[in-house]
Amino acid sequence: MIREYRRPAALEDAVTHYCPGCGHGIVHRLIAEIIDEMDLAGRTIGIAPVGCAVLAYDYFKFDVCEAPHGRTPAVATGIKRARPECLVFSYQGDGDLAAIGTAEIIHTANRGENISVIFVNNAVYGMTGGQMAPTTPDGVKTTTSPRGRDPLNEGHPIKVAELLANFERVVYSTRVSLSSPKNVREARRAIKKTFQTQLDRRGFSIVEILSPCPTYWHMAPEAALKYIDEVMAKVFPPGVFRDWEK
Amino acid sequence: MMLRRILITGNEAMAEGAIRAGCRFYYGYPITPQNEVPEYMSRRMSEVGGVFIQAESELAAINMVLGSAAAGMRAMTSSSSPGISLKMEGISYLAGCQLPAVIANVQRGGPGLGGIGASQADYFQATKGGGHGDYHLIVLAPSNVQEMADLATLAFDLADRYRNPVMILADAQVGQMMEPLLWQEYAPPPDLPAKDWALTGTNGRPKRVIKSLFLAAGALEKHNILLQEKYARIREKEVRCEETSAADAQLVLVAYGCSARMAKELVRRGVKGGRIGLLRPITLWPFPEKRIRELAEAGKDFLVVEMSAGQMLEDVRLAVEGRSRVGFYGRMGGGVVTIGEMAGKAEEMLAGGKRNR
Numbered sequence: 054m055i056r057e058y059r060r061p062a063a064l065e066d067a068v069t070h071y072c073p074g075c076g077h078g079i080v081h082r083l084i085a086e087i088i089d090e091m092d093l094a095g096r097t098i099g100i101a102p103v104g105c106a107v108l109a110y111d112y113f114k115f116d117v118c119e120a121p122h123g124r125t126p127a128v129a130t131g132i133k134r135a136r137p138e139c140l141v142f143s144y145q146g147d148g149d150l151a152a153i154g155t156a157e158i159i160h161t162a163n164r165g166e167n168i169s170v171i172f173v174n175n176a177v178y179g180m181t182g183g184q185m186a187p188t189t190p191d192g193v194k195t196t197t198s199p200r201g202r203d204p205l206n207e208g209h210p211i212k213v214a215e216l217l218a219n220f221e222r223v224v225y226s227t228r229v230s231l232s233s234p235k236n237v238r239e240a241r242r243a244i245k246k247t248f249q250t251q252l253d254r255r256g257f258s259i260v261e262i263l264s265p266c267p268t269y270w271h272m273a274p275e276a277a278l279k280y281i282d283e284v285m286a287k288v289f290p291p292g293v294f295r296d297w298e299k
Numbered sequence: 300m301m302l303r304r305i306l307i308t309g310n311e312a313m314a315e316g317a318i319r320a321g322c323r324f325y326y327g328y329p330i331t332p333q334n335e336v337p338e339y340m341s342r343r344m345s346e347v348g349g350v351f352i353q354a355e356s357e358l359a360a361i362n363m364v365l366g367s368a369a370a371g372m373r374a375m376t377s378s379s380s381p382g383i384s385l386k387m388e389g390i391s392y393l394a395g396c397q398l399p400a401v402i403a404n405v406q407r408g409g410p411g412l413g414g415i416g417a418s419q420a421d422y423f424q425a426t427k428g429g430g431h432g433d434y435h436l437i438v439l440a441p442s443n444v445q446e447m448a449d450l451a452t453l454a455f456d457l458a459d460r461y462r463n464p465v466m467i468l469a470d471a472q473v474g475q476m477m478e479p480l481l482w483q484e485y486a487p488p489p490d491l492p493a494k495d496w497a498l499t500g501t502n503g504r505p506k507r508v509i510k511s512l513f514l515a516a517g518a519l520e521k522h523n524i525l526l527q528e529k530y531a532r533i534r535e536k537e538v539r540c541e542e543t544s545a546a547d548a549q550l551v552l553v554a555y556g557c558s559a560r561m562a563k564e565l566v567r568r569g570v571k572g573g574r575i576g577l578l579r580p581i582t583l584w585p586f587p588e589k590r591i592r593e594l595a596e597a598g599k600d601f602l603v604v605e606m607s608a609g610q611m612l613e614d615v616r617l618a619v620e621g622r623s624r625v626g627f628y629g630r631m632g633g634g635v636v637t638i639g640e641m642a643g644k645a646e647e648m649l650a651g652g653k654r655n656r
Binding site for chain 2: 094095096097098100101107108110113114115116117118119120121124127128129130131132133134135136138139156157159160164
C-alpha cells in the first residue's frame with residue numbers, strides 16, 4: 054500500500070500567519086484530514102473565533118462564519134439549529150472560550166447542542182501579544198502578570214474539559230495534547246470522535262487540545278513541546294472526562 | 300389564509316407577524332415590557348416547526364440570530380432598552396457582516412435599569428448606530444397594533460432586500476395595548492435577491508465566508524464605502540411617513556410611535572390660534588428629511604413631540620436647517636405626553652411666542 058503525505062483537500066494552498074512552532078497549523082491539518090476522510094467538506098460549517106484563529110477561514114476550504122469574541126458557541130447554535138444536516142464545529146482559543154465566552158460555552162454545553170467544539174488551549178493570549186489567559190498556570194509571567202500569575206489575585210487556571218464534563222447533556226469531553234507524534238495521533242482520534250458523535254446526533258462534545266505557543270512562551274518550538282508535558286499537562290492532565298461509550 | 304379581525308396585544312401581533320413572514324428562528328431573553336414576545340414564540344414556534352431558544356443572555360440571543368441569519372434563515376430577537384444595549388455588539392457584527400435579521404426594541408425608560416414604563420429614549424441608539432463603527436440599521440416605528448404586525452413582515456423583506464439588520468423601535472405602550480388587528484395575506488416580494496452568500500455547506504460550490512474583519516490595507520475602507528453606498532440606496536428608496544393635514548397646517552407636529560397617537564388626536568381636535576398637522580415618520584432611519592425640508596420651505600413651523608429629552612428633535616432641526624422654528628415637547632423616564640400639554644405648546648408657538656429651545 055502506498056501512502057502519500059499531501060495537503061488535505063479541505064485545506065487551502067495558503068501560507069498561514071501562524072508563528073513557527075504554533076499548534077494551530079497542526080490542529081487545522083487534523084480537522085482537514087478528518088473531514089476529507091469522512092467526506093464531509095460539502096456539508097461542514099466552521100465557526101472562527103476572535104483570536105489567533107480568526108483567519109481560519111483563509112485556510113479551511115469549506116464554509117466558515119466569524120463570531121464576535123466568545124460568542125462562538127451561540128453562533129454555532131444558530132447555525133446548527135438552521136442547518137441540522139451540516140457538521141458544525143466551533144474553533145476556539147482559551148480567551149474566547151474560557152474568559153469572555155464562559156456563559157456561552159456553559160449554556161451551549163448544558164443545552165446539549167449537537168455541535169463539536171475544538172478548544173485550543175495554549176495558556177496565553179496570542180493575537181494581542183502575550184497577555185494572561187484564564188488557563189495560564191500559576192506563577193507564569195505574561196505581559197499582564199509580570200510577577201507571575203498569583204492565584205490570590207487572579208485565581209487558578211480553569212480546567213475546561215473537567216468543568217464541562219459535569220453537564221449531563223455533554224456526551225464527550227476530553228483533553229489531548231500536541232506534545233509528541235503519539236499525542237497528535239491521539240488528538241486526531243479525539244477530533245474524529247467529536248465529529249462522529251455529532252453525526253450520530255448524540256449531543257455536545259468538546260476536545261481540549263494543549264497546544265504550543267513558542268512566541269509568547271518565549272521558548273524554541275522544541276522546548277515548547279517539552280513544556281506542554283512538563284508544565285501544562287501537570288495543570289491540565291490529558292484524559293477522557295466524559296464519554297458516551299463508557 | 301382567511302382575512303379576519305382579532306383583538307391582540309402589540310407584542311403578540313409583532314410575534315405573529317414575524318411568523319407569517321416566515322421567521323422560524325427566534326432567540327430571546329426575558330425583560331419587561333416585551334415578555335409577551337418570547338412567550339408567544341415559545342408556543343408558536345413548536346406549532347410551525349420553528350426554533351425557539353430562551354438564551355442565557357441578550358448577547359447569546361443576538362449571536363444565535365447571527366448564526367441562523369448566516370445560514371440563510373429569517374431570524375429574530377426582541378428585547379427592551381437595557382437588553383438592547385447588550386445586543387449592540389452583535390448588531391454591529393450583523394451590520395458589518397451584512398446579515399439580514401430583525402431586532403425589536405419595546406422601549407422602556409432609562410438610563411441604566413430605568414423603569415418599565417413606555418419611553419422613546421433609545422432613538423439615538425437605534426438610528427445613529429449604538430454599536431461601534433459606521434453603520435445604520437433600518438429603523439421602523441410602529442404606532443399601533445396593526446403596524447406592529449405589518450412592520451414586522453416589512454422588516455424581514457427590507458432586511459433580505461438590503462442584507463441589513465432592521466430594528467422595530469416600539470415602546471411599552473404600543474407593545475402592551477390591545478387593539479383590533481386585521482391579518483393581511485403575506486407573500487415575500489418576488490424580486491427579493493437570492494441568498495447566494497448563505498452558509499449551507501459547499502456541496503460542490505466554492506466556499507463562502509461570513510465575516511466583518513478586513514485586515515488588508517485599504518480593504519476595510521472599501522468595505523465601508525460599499526456599506527455607505529447601500530445606505531444611500533436605502534435613503535433614496537425606503538423613506539416612509541404618514542401625514543395628517545400637514546400640507547394645510549401652519550404648525551406641523553412631528554411624532555412617532557405612541558407619541559404620534561396623541562399628536563394625531565390633537566390634530567383631530569384642533570388648537571386655538573392656527574391650523575396644525577402631523578408628520579409621523581414610520582421609518583426613523585432613513586428619516587423623512589426631504590419631506591420635512593419641503594414643509595419648512597413652504598413656511599411651516601414644527602413641534603417635535605417625543606418621550607425623551609429631545610432626540611428625534613435633532614434630526615428635524617438638521618432637516619429644517621434653520622428655515623423655520625422647531626419647538627419641542629417631551630417627557631422622560633416613563634412620563635407620558637398629554638394632549639393638554641401638547642396643545643399648550645402648540646398654541647404658544649402659533650401665537651408667535653418665544654423661540655423654543
